[in-house]
Structure formats: C-alpha cells, structure tokens
Amino acid sequence: MEQTSLSGGFADPSLDAADAFRAVMQAMARPGRMYEIGGAVPPAPLSVAAGTVIMTLCDPDTGVHLAGACDVPALRDWITFHTGAPLVDAARATFVVGAWGDVPLDALPIGTPDYPDRSATVIVEMETLVSVGATLRGPGIRDSAQLNLPEIAAFQRNAALFPLGLDFIFTSGAQIAALPRSTKVT
C-alpha cells in the first residue's frame, strides 16, 4: 500500500461530509446545475469531486466498481482504506466510477419494479463541465437546463426506463452536476 492511499481523507469527517453531501443533494435535485465540492484528495486519476462523492456516500454497505482507467491499485487502496467499501464487479455495484467510454452501462443494476431504488449511481469523470449542449427537462428544473453530456441517446434510453434506471453524477476537477433518471434529455 502506497503512502498516498492513507492520506487525502476529510480533515473533519463529519462537517466535511455534511457540506459535500449538501452539494451532491442540490445537484441531484436540480439536474444540470453545477456545484463546487471538495475536501477529499484522491490519488490519480480520480478528480477531487469524484473522490469527495465517494468519501461522502460509500462505506462497507456499498459495492464500488472502478471502470477502465480508474481501476488502478492506488485508487483501490485509497477507497478501501478510507471508506471500507468492497470493490465489486459491475453487476453488483451501488456506485460506479469511470470515464464515459469505460462505464459498462448495460451491466449495471437498474432496480426492480418493486424497488427502483436498488439501482447503481454512476460517477462519470469528465474533461470539463459547462452549461451548453443537451437540453434537460423534468423534476428539479423550472424550465430547462443545459449540460455538456457525453452523448444523448444513452440518457434518453435510461429515462425511458423510469421509474427504473441509473442516476448519474458528472465530475470534473472540483465541480459536480447530476442527471437522475427522471430527467428528459433532448
């Protein structure tokens, strides 16, 4: 285990997690809107925002799947040390982290008609986050919002599954934005 795996946690776990969660909750409640988030410093290649989301929400109850280039020993050790979350394959994941092209969307749990909440949350690492591109409509959005989604068709398919489906948190640097399954993308 590298020394870097032991550092980079919250300085004040309770208050830092509370602040971070508040930003994540606002993001999930207002799809497409960007929020600043921080407190955790994960090893490369993970962004501060993605690391902070993991630190805020993951623990021994949540399986985490590291997709593609994110699946590196330093990050595995960091998540294991700080959160105790088991690292699992995509089919059993509660949280998935990776670049858009690496995330195995079709393999992830989307919930069941009885329990649509038993679905994965996907943390998508992005180059940048800007309010241009796809148009978002739905709960949490007064008229419409815009976000540079990596593609459109996959999110339209996901929204069509409602109330089943995946929920997405996009991260770049210290910024996050979210796209729950309830949002209609055009």
Add this chain to the structure above:
Amino acid sequence: MSDYNFAYLDEQTKRMIRRAILKGLAIPGYQVPFASREMPMPYGWGTGGVQLSAAVMTGDDIFKVIDQGADDTTNAVSIRRFFERTAGVATTQATREATVIQTRHRIPEAALSEDQILVYQVPIPEPLRFLEPSEVETRKMHALEDYGLMHVKLYEDISAHGAISTAYAYPVRVEGRYVMDPSPIPKFDNPKLSMAAIQLFGAGREQRIYALPPYTDVVSLDFEDHPFEASKADHPCALCGASDSYLDELIVDDAGTRMFMCSDTDYCGTRRAKGHVGTAPTPPRQEETT
C-alpha cells in the same frame, strides 16, 4: 465541544440516509426504505424528520421547526433544542431566515426559496395503506401504477357526502407516476407542493424516505366534475386579519365563542409587526346555542 457526533447520528447512519435521499430525489414520490434508527424521542414525535434533518444539516445552517405551523409548541421547541445541543446550529423562528425547516403537518405560508429545504415529519407514508393493509400488495400496486382503488375511495366520498371529504393528507400524483401521501398537511397546502425548495419526507417508525425535487409536477387527485379545491375556514385571521392563510379554530369561552387565527405563527406575527390587525372573535355556531 459537544459530547455527540455532529447532529447526533453516527456517520455511517448519515451516509445510509443520504443515499436514500438521493434515490428519493431521483424517483420523485417513490418511498425509499431506510434503516430508521432509534432516536431519543418516541415514534410519532418526528423521528423520521429528525433523521432527515440530521443527515442534511451542515454547520452553517439556520434551523427552524414548526408543529402545525407553530414554532412554540412542545414538539417544535424540543426538536429545535435537540439540534442546538447536538449540532450547535443556529435556530430561528423566522421562515425567511431559515435554511432548513422541519415541519409537522403544515407548509409555511411564505413562499420558500431555492436556498431552503423543507423536511416533513410523516406518520404513515403509504397513501394506499388504509385501503390495502398489506405492504406486499401496496408495493405491487405502486409498481404496476394500479391506483384505481384510490379513485374509488374518492368517488365513494362524493357519493356519500356530495364532495371529496378528505381534508388533510390529500393524495397527490407526482410527475404523472407515483401516488404520494403529502403527510397530514391540510389540503389547503397541496397547491404549494410544487415549490422552489427541496422537499424531503421522513417516516421513522415506517422506515421510509421520499422526496420532491424543486418545481416537480404535483397534482392533487380529483375528477373532472369534482375538481380539487384547496379549502380553509371562511374567515379572516382574528389576530392579523389575513384572509389568505390557513386558520386554526379556537373556542375561547364557555359560551362557544370562536376565534380563527393563522396556524403559521411566524406569518401571523410578521403581519402584526407590520401593523395589521384582526377582527373580533366569531359568535358561537347557531346549532351549538340552540
């Protein structure tokens, strides 16, 4: 330095509740099961709301609690003190100053802003529970969007009473999908359920969390020929004269003289501070004096 972890709950419990909140926001109106903790207050005193407040609270929050609109009732005072002691947060009675508002059975009269969060205490989260006692069955009904029974219930109201007699906990349909219990708020408050603030609902004993993101489409169930009506007592407030607020009815003497006053104490107090005055108490009902 407090002897408690920030906001009482341990961090793993907060994470569990926080994950449930996120799924609730992603599936508006769906009741997310969560592992409700035993709280240092009895079930029915807002344990669901308290756990939600503890999970969303930050050190910078200004916290307000209302019980049927009032800041100064036992339940509201004790929950406010609970978070003063365990989280060290600032508290207020002014609706516009608060960032997190925990409520029992009312929505504040003043419109809430995007910077505020409204947390509801919910006794029975399942709107179909009194029609179908089995959780297995109601879960299936939600999954299949089978809400005919609820419409039959409202129809039976009309056939028996000439109108839908449900006055509180009036069922709503969220985004055309889930039928949801808005908690026992008076139906007067139902039109306010589409608002700029995030709304979180917590039922401690029943172990359910659900949510409404801002600007969510919330429709009170009704029929074309019996449209939904947000009703209130047909009086102005006896203290501040407001004719647009929800009123409590109070018997003030042995002769049955009644007083109608705002249930939202902050709304009423703010109006009185601005110089609004009310009307005289209302005479007893005719049928009561004969």
